[in-house]
Amino acid sequence: MAYHWTLASILSASRVGEKDKRLTLFSRELGKVTAVARGTAVASAKWSTSFEPFSLLYLRLYERSGFFTVVSSEERVVYTGILSSLSKSLKGMAINQLAGCFLEPSSEEPGMFASYVTALSSLNIAANVGEEDRVFLNFSLDILDALGFGLNSLRCERCGEALGDDVFFSTADNAFHCLHCASTGRDILISPELATFLQNRQGSIDEHHVLIGIALALRLLRSAASKLATIQAFEGFAKNAATLFRTNMIENNEESQHEL
Numbered sequence: 690m691a692y693h694w695t696l697a698s699i700l701s702a703s704r705v706g707e708k709d710k711r712l713t714l715f716s717r718e719l720g721k722v723t724a725v726a727r728g729t730a731v732a733s734a735k736w737s738t739s740f741e742p743f744s745l746l747y748l749r750l751y752e753r754s755g756f757f758t759v760v761s762s763e764e765r766v767v768y769t770g771i772l773s774s775l776s777k778s779l780k781g782m783a784i785n786q787l788a789g790c791f792l793e794p795s796s797e798e799p800g801m802f803a804s805y806v807t808a809l810s811s812l813n814i815a816a817n818v819g820e821e822d823r824v825f826l827n828f829s830l831d832i833l834d835a836l837g838f839g840l841n842s843l844r845c846e847r848c849g850e851a852l853g854d855d856v857f858f859s860t861a862d863n864a865f866h867c868l869h870c871a872s873t874g875r876d877i878l879i880s881p882e883l884a885t886f887l888q889n890r891q892g893s894i895d896e897h898h899v900l901i902g903i904a905l906a907l908r909l910l911r912s913a914a915s916k917l918a919t920i921q922a923f924e925g926f927a928k929n930a931a932t933l934f935r936t937n938m939i940e941n942n943e944e945s946q947h948e949l
């Protein structure tokens with residue numbers, strides 16, 4: 690038996706029984722944990738929060754035999770900018786799903802928690818759709834970094850050469866290739882601006898390149914998911930994300946042979 694004070698965000702909430710909610714929390718101190726909030730599915734004076742995603746809560750949790758129950762809750766930040774926009778809510782849900790499928794249960798991830806809070810607060814104040822997409826791209830790249838699949842030193846998957854100006858992406862292998870190793874007609878040449886951005890987040894890329902970046906990141910995340918045996922959880926997220934960010938363009942580009 691133990692009590693925990695924690696700063697946490699709700700990744701997802703579902704109703705259990707008549708009155709209770711089961712929350713999947715991303716906690717700064719505990720990582721991803723499931724907690725039951727009793728009596729929260731009905732309007733009650735006891736709770737000042739509705740226990741829905743897109744807020745940061747200061748929670749007191751009671752733990753017994755690995756099960757958590759919410760004892761008290763205080764809202765710290767409510768991301769009203771996300772809640773009041775359909776587009777932002779959908780992207781926020783994609784961020785929650787992405788975090789949810791790669792976080793290991795009860796494993797503290799302070800770096801990922803910081804990236805996650807940055808993503809939500811940036812999405813909250815994003816001024817247009819392009820900025821919203823950029824938030825998602827940055828968060829996807831943060832997740833790849835955190836999982837050890839980061840792109841900060843791109844190397845050719847075939848020969849191991851550090852990649853310079855000519856960076857090719859193979860949609861067959863979901864890997865980067867150099868000019869010599871690229872399969873003609875199958876690998877896509879990545880624009881230097883996008884290649885630089887993917888590696889060090891520097892420079893500015895336009896909205897079109899942000900979407901290409903997301904399409905590449907999703908492919909790399911899929912490879913990571915199959916290596917980390919979380920592919921089942923990933924598929925649900927990937928399907929939503931592909932629709933949300935129109936990532937089929939990369940397949941269409943394959944045929945037209947344009948530089949991305």
Ligand SMILES: [Zn+2]
Pocket residue numbers: 845846847848849850866867868869870871
């Ligand atoms: Zn090579």
